[in-house]
Amino acid sequence: MCAGDVVLVVNTATECGYTPQLEGLEALYREHRADGLVALGFPANDFAGQEPRSNDDIAQFARPTTA
Numbered sequence: 001m002c003a004g005d006v007v008l009v010v011n012t013a014t015e016c017g018y019t020p021q022l023e024g025l026e027a028l029y030r031e032h033r034a035d036g037l038v039a040l041g042f043p044a045n046d047f048a049g050q051e052p053r054s055n056d057d058i059a060q061f062a063r064p065t066t067a
Contacts, residue, residue, distance in 0.1 A: 006036055008040070010041045011044050013047065015051065022062070
């Protein structure tokens with residue numbers, strides 16, 4: 001990150017009803033990363049057990065299918 005970058009921090013959970021929004025978040029990041037957008041996702045299992053996966057499984061789930 002550099003001074004002046006915009007940082008978007010997102011709480012995520014793979015079993016959450018809002019998980020489909022991650023695709024839009026990825027598109028937003030890809031569109032604006034050259035402009036200094038940084039997106040940080042933090043998986044959390046604090047809300048109704050919606051993140052039951054291990055760190056490795058979450059990383060695999062979150063990995064974009066295309067570059």
